[in-house]
Amino acid sequence: MPSTFLVTSSDEFENAARVEMGRYDSKLKLGKSLEPGLFLATTQLNWDDFAAIVGQEPPIFARHLFPVHATVPLTKTETDLDKMAEAVEQMPRLEELAADTPFSVQARLFEEIEGQALSYAYTPFAIKERLVEVVQKKTGAVENIREPLEILSVVCSQGSAYLGLSPAELNLSGWAGGMRRFAKREEQISRAELKLQEALEVFEVELPTGGEALDLGASPGGWTRLLLEAGLKVTAIDPADLDPRLQKYEAALSHFQGHAERFLENSLADKFRLGRYAVLVSDVRMDANMAAHLMVSFAPLLARDGLAITTLKLPHETAKLKPAQLVEQALSILRKTYPNLQARQLFHNRSEITVLLRK
Numbered sequence: 205m206p207s208t209f210l211v212t213s214s215d216e217f218e219n220a221a222r223v224e225m226g227r228y229d230s231k232l233k234l235g236k237s238l239e240p241g242l243f244l245a246t247t248q249l250n251w252d253d254f255a256a257i258v259g260q261e262p263p264i265f266a267r268h269l270f271p272v273h274a275t276v277p278l279t280k281t282e283t284d285l286d287k288m289a290e291a292v293e294q295m296p297r298l299e300e301l302a303a304d305t306p307f308s309v310q311a312r313l314f315e316e317i318e319g320q321a322l323s324y325a326y327t328p329f330a331i332k333e334r335l336v337e338v339v340q341k342k343t344g345a346v347e348n349i350r351e352p353l354e355i356l357s358v359v360c361s362q363g364s365a366y367l368g369l370s371p372a373e374l375n376l377s378g379w380a381g382g383m384r385r386f387a388k389r390e391e392q393i394s395r396a397e398l399k400l401q402e403a404l405e406v407f408e409v410e411l412p413t414g415g416e417a418l419d420l421g422a423s424p425g426g427w428t429r430l431l432l433e434a435g436l437k438v439t440a441i442d443p444a445d446l447d448p449r450l451q452k453y454e455a456a457l458s459h460f461q462g463h464a465e466r467f468l469e470n471s472l473a474d475k476f477r478l479g480r481y482a483v484l485v486s487d488v489r490m491d492a493n494m495a496a497h498l499m500v501s502f503a504p505l506l507a508r509d510g511l512a513i514t515t516l517k518l519p520h521e522t523a524k525l526k527p528a529q530l531v532e533q534a535l536s537i538l539r540k541t542y543p544n545l546q547a548r549q550l551f552h553n554r555s556e557i558t559v560l561l562r563k
Contacts, residue, residue: 207251208235208244210359210366212268212381215240217549219521220528221265228257238361239314242381244272255374264531264557265549267382270357270375271368273297278363280324285334288365292338292356297369301354303344308352309335310380314361324360331358352378377406384551393447394426396487398552401430403513407546407560411436411511415482418505420464420498425450427485432456436483441467464488464498471505481505484512492516492530496537499561503541512542512561520555531557 213221218241225245226232235244247254251271258269274291278284292298301307311328335356336347345354352372357380359366372378379385384402404410411434419428422440424447431438432453439458440446446459460467464486471477484506488495499514506512516534518527531547538545542561549557 205250206246206248207254208246208272209251209254209269209368210238210272210357211243211245211266213241213265214267214549214553216520216555217241217265217527218243220526220531221263223528224263224265229254238359238366242314242359242361244366251370252374255370258376259374262376262546262548264547265528266376267549267551268375268377268380270355271370272366273369274367276365276367278360278365282325284324284360284365285326285330288331288358288367289334289338291365291367292335292369293342295367295369298339298342301339301343301345301369305343305345305354306348306352307339307345307354307356308347308349309339309356309358311335311358312360312380314359331360379551382551391429391449392426393429393449394424395552397426397430399487399515399550399558400427400485400513402550402552403548403558403560406548406550409511409560412482415507416480417483417485418481418502420484420486420502421488422446422459427487428457429453431483431485439467464502468501468505478504479507482507482510484510486512486514488515489517492518492534493537496534499538500541503563506563508563510563513558514561515553515556515558516547517556527555535559 211221211225222234229247231248233246237243273295276287276291309332311331313324313328339345355372355375356369386398386401413435415436417431417436417438419438419440421442422428423442423444428438428440437456439460441460441464443462450457484502486499495514495516518530519525521527542563544562545559547557547559
């Protein structure tokens with residue numbers, strides 16, 4: 205039975221997300237964009253079956269999916285809440301929820317309708333409160349925004365509300381639209397820290413609590429700080445200075461103030477550095493293929509069971525330049541040395557993707 209669903213991606217990489225969605229179902233019908241980075245699609249498969257296929261080999265550019273079980277016309281008045289509540293009550297899937305099932309409601313509102321910005325008479329929180337009440341009353345399920353097993357997603361855009369209930373594990377992300385947000389910490393050195401935090405969470409890996417790490421393109425030191433905080437001894441490689449706040453880690457921090465290629469040349473001549481590092485990370489500003497080759501060249505220094513993470517910077521899409529094609533080229537370079545890799549365009553990435561690598 206055909207299933208319609210909503211896909212969220214970065215605004216910039218919506219075309220790439222559309223292409224990769226089509227690879228999961230040769231008969232997939234791509235619908236209109238509701239907003240930049242938000243579009244509809246229809247598969248000929250049952251939603252759970254389609255989402256399970258996607259989950260086996262997660263997409264790079266699509267961040268979040270959810271099935272559309274109901275569509276409600278909006279007036280942007282408070283009567284919309286009644287209509288949404290009624291639509292949820294009639295969802296067949298709601299009958300499948302067992303009492304005490306942990307669930308959450310995630311609502312997003314987009315203001316633009318046919319070129320005119322109009323204000324809603326309600327907030328995402330108001331939608332959440334109303335629909336939580338409906339689900340709890342009908343099923344006995346329990347709201348749990350931190351660890352929900354089921355998520356009721358709501359997107360209001362272009363004069364309609366799109367609603368769907370699905371297992372959290374099938375949505376690609378447990379966060380609305382895949383928008384993972386972290387609280388800003390006083391000790392945070394740079395925004396780049398959020399990329400590494402999100403990568404560790406999305407790829408479901410943890411940094412080792414001991415051993416040595418290499419941070420390529422380290423300045424000002426955001427990733428270095430996270431590695432040090434985890435308990436690793438870090439060699440930060442960058443011609444630029446590191447943030448003075450890292451001085452408190454002096455005993456565990458070494459700064460090679462030069463280019464990565466020079467450090468590598470010295471290290472390959474020292475057999476004691478081969479396979480020495482438990483972690484290798486890179487956020488170097490360079491072409492994606494060059495960044496891939498850099499990670500390959502540093503592979504001899506990484507322990508056999510070591511963890512590597514890199515970003516791949518991408519250009520803006522043009523008629524002749526397709527970022528998705530450049531990604532495939534770079535990943536092909538990496539796979540020859542790191543056969544076990546995962547790649548995602550994360551919420552905290554900008555014009556780039558993040559790749560987890562293992563030998």
